[in-house]
Amino acid sequence: MKSITEIFKGLELTDSEYAFIKERCQEVALKKGEVLLRKGQPTLSQYYVLEGCLRSFFEDAQERDHTLQFAIHDWWISDYTAFFDGNPAVLTIESIQKTTVLEFTRKAQIEIFENIPKVESFFREKMEHSFGAFQKRIINDLSKTAKEKYLDFLQTHKEIETHIKNYHIASFLGITTESLSRIRREIAKD
Amino acid sequence: MKSITEIFKGLELTDSEYAFIKERCQEVALKKGEVLLRKGQPTLSQYYVLEGCLRSFFEDAQERDHTLQFAIHDWWISDYTAFFDGNPAVLTIESIQKTTVLEFTRKAQIEIFENIPKVESFFREKMEHSFGAFQKRIINDLSKTAKEKYLDFLQTHKEIETHIKNYHIASFLGITTESLSRIRREIAKD
DNA sequence: TGAAAAAATTGATCTATGATAAGAAAAGAC
DNA sequence: GTCTTTTCTTATCATAGATCAATTTTTTCA
Incomplete structure (x- = not known):
């Protein structure tokens, strides 16, 4: 089982420092499909993924959902606008596989x-x-075609691409599942 | 003239701490149209805008440019993928008005x-x-129409909107200047 | 102030992607 | 292993926004 020691790899913390941190976080287990954070709720925590895969997404006025982020082992996830500013969540975070996370509240984090x-x-x-990654994401969104974005996704999400449903990938790319399907056919032809 | 004291407002630094910082940054003046950072260059610094307005943008393979960020007084700007990781810049940063910035190198920042x-x-x-702002930007890009994005831009960039050319706004929104013009006509009708 | 350059608008197409509808394939349940 | 549900694909038509080509308006600066 993955654990707290590897989160801070490279940091060389003492045993008592580890203990201090361990007392301030909590392991949470999620079945596939369970919701970790629901839009509208206060966002008090940030999550470190030990195993599995999570997805954060935004539901628009037409009830379409738009994926902001996937997170697997060793990634952090939260609704950052909400977590940092103390606003209610605008995102929902759900598990798309059996997942275990470590939860750090804002308060715990600041104490640490x-x-x-x-x-x-x-x-x-x-x-x-992460900031750099978001910068790159925005540039891609602005400058690439749907096909280019998909090819890019396959590169940047190599390890997780196989576990993720195509309709979630489409939602991450900002296109419909039908369009993604056409793009996949085109790529297969090449 | 705006100066270093207001960058860290709320922090209550001592005189010697201010002095320490002041020795490690440098004021740079730019005429309208001058380039502060050019793509391909090493990105050693982050910039704090004292006065004026800067724009960071990405040039794609077809030589179209895509604006990532505008920065006015009290904003920070850099090519973050490059600055944090030590890679050459993918963005170019230019002044779109007479501008003064404070330059902090990565080395200086870490010393501080x-x-x-x-x-x-x-x-x-x-x-x-800023991370929260980027998150919001991505969600907007994924979920809104061009018209909605423009209206949102007018809200979020109230103070600067009047100084900025429409073709730069279009480039920020990810649409052509012709499309923006049509959107503006539509809005004017309402 | 008036000519030149830059920026914005408009009109006529074109195209990538969306919407809708239906069927095929794959995954899960019993 | 068959039945049901979920996911993916395909086809047709619709549309937002792109492209191309002028033209008008605004800004610049001599």
Whole structure:
């Protein structure tokens, strides 16, 4: 079983530092299809995926859903607008496989930052990389065709692509499942 | 003239801490149209806008450009994928008005973090908010029509909208300038 | 202030993707 | 292993936004 030690790999924490962190997070197990966070709820926590796969998505006024993020082992996920600002969630997070996560509340996280500064640095760096990934995502959304976006997705999500339903991929790419199907046929021809 | 003291407003830094920071950043003045960072260059710095307006954009294979971000007074801007990971820039940053920025190199920033931990917390929080803004941007890109995106832009960029050329706004929204023009006509009718 | 350049608009097509509807294939349930 | 449900594909038609080609309006600066 994956555990807390590997979250902070590279950090060289002492046993008492680990213990301090361990007391401030909680393991949560989810069956396939279960909801971890529902839109409208207060978003008090951020989640680290130990095993399985989660998906965060936005439901628009026409009840179509738009996938913001997939998260597998060693990824973090939350509704960041809500988590950081204390607003109710606009996203819903659901498991698309049997999943285990570690839950860190905002309060716990801040306590940890205050007591173990190198964890704050660690999180800042994590954040910076995710920030870069979001920047890249926006650029892709603006500049690529649906087909290019799909090919790009296959590259950037190699390890998870096989577990994920095509309609979820379509929702991540911002196209309909029918369009994705046409694109897949075209690619298969090549 | 806007200056360094207001960057960290709310932080209550001592004079010597200010001095420490001041020695590690540099004021850069730009004429309208000048380039601050060009794609392909190493991205060693992050910029804080004192006055004026900058734009970061991506040029695709067809030489069309796609605006990622506008930055005015009190905003930070860089090519984050490049800045954080040490890769060459994929974005170009240009001034679209006479602009003054404070330049912080990565090295300087890390020195500051190590010596004044509360500045690191401050940056982490800045980052978190920007992260939330990017999340919102992606959701908008996925779920809204061009018209809705434009109306949203007018709201979220109230203070700067008047200085910015429509073709830059179009490039931010991911549509052509002709389409934006049609959308504007439609809105004017209402 | 008036000519040149830059920016915005308009009209006429074209095209990628959406919507709808139906059938085929795959996955799960019993 | 068959039945049911879910997922994926295919076909046809509709549409938002792109492209191309002028033209008008606004800005710049000599």
